[in-house]
Amino acid sequence: MSPLSSIAAYSPNLMNQIERLPAKTDEVAIPSTIPSTTPADNNSFSSMLGKMVSEVNAQQVNANQQVNALQSGANVPLHQAVISMEEASVSFQLMVEVRNRLLESYQEIMRMQM
Amino acid sequence: MIQILTGIQNTAAALDAEHTRLDVISQNIANAHTTHDVDGKPYQRKVVVFETALQNAMNGDNSRGGLPAVQVAKIMSDNRPPMKVYDPGNPEADSHGMIAMPNVNIHEEMADMISASRTYEANLAVVKNARSMAMQTLAIGKH
Numbered sequence: 500m501s502p503l504s505s506i507a508a509y510s511p512n513l514m515n516q517i518e519r520l521p522a523k524t525d526e527v528a529i530p531s532t533i534p535s536t537t538p539a540d541n542n543s544f545s546s547m548l549g550k551m552v553s554e555v556n557a558q559q560v561n562a563n564q565q566v567n568a569l570q571s572g573a574n575v576p577l578h579q580a581v582i583s584m585e586e587a588s589v590s591f592q593l594m595v596e597v598r599n600r601l602l603e604s605y606q607e608i609m610r611m612q613m
Numbered sequence: 614m615i616q617i618l619t620g621i622q623n624t625a626a627a628l629d630a631e632h633t634r635l636d637v638i639s640q641n642i643a644n645a646h647t648t649h650d651v652d653g654k655p656y657q658r659k660v661v662v663f664e665t666a667l668q669n670a671m672n673g674d675n676s677r678g679g680l681p682a683v684q685v686a687k688i689m690s691d692n693r694p695p696m697k698v699y700d701p702g703n704p705e706a707d708s709h710g711m712i713a714m715p716n717v718n719i720h721e722e723m724a725d726m727i728s729a730s731r732t733y734e735a736n737l738a739v740v741k742n743a744r745s746m747a748m749q750t751l752a753i754g755k756h
Contacts, residue, residue, distance in 0.1 A: 576629060578628040585740065586618055586621065589618060589747045
């Protein structure tokens with residue numbers, strides 16, 4: 500018996516555990532924290548990220564509208580337009596930063612030695 | 614709405630207020646020789662009055678205890694008497710050759726303008742600082 504075969508024997512077990520993992524967390528999470536009326540994935544990371552992206556988009560759209568209004572002669576003060584542009588830019592940076600950290604941790608996991 | 618830049622709403626309100634003040638100063642300078650205002654009298658110098666506004670309280674957000682912001686309360690007239698100037702050639706001069714000129718003092722307006730634009734600049738510095746704070750915070754954990 501090669502030394503690796505023991506790992507091979509181990510791996511199905513591991514895979515089983517991984518497959519069971521989400522089911523388990525669902526069982527725990529639904530009755531305790533999330534009210535039964537809301538779907539379980541309402542609090543998931545992807546929905547949070549999606550919310551963040553849409554918020555950043557809303558700020559970009561807002562900045563765009565302010566600049567358009569300013570250029571078309573509406574009564575929008577210059578600093579208001581610039582500040583909203585600034586806010587949009589900083590929240591975009593925040594989103595990019597979250598994405599970078601996420602990718603970094605993913606790559607860290609992919610580099611992990613088995 | 615997420616508050617990504619600290620205190621930016623109050624600073625924006627202050628910029629607005631100072632902007633109005635600069636507008637009024639430019640109006641005073643522009644009308645420094647207006648002897649015929651809309652009411653027929655010489656132009657009266659205008660003064661901006663600021664007041665505190667509870668910005669966060671107005672937005673229904675009391676999480677920060679309602680940070681007071683500034684806003685323009687009203688624009689009032691300066692009630693000092695008009696300056697009498699001897700100008701017999703002016704068609705509006707009275708029988709003694711005197712004419713009532715606006716109570717605008719250009720030097721006073723220039724000093725006010727410097728003060729207003731410096732205050733505007735200070736508020737812009739707050740915006741700049743808030744931005745650099747946010748960017749430094751985003752760089753947490755980087756080497």
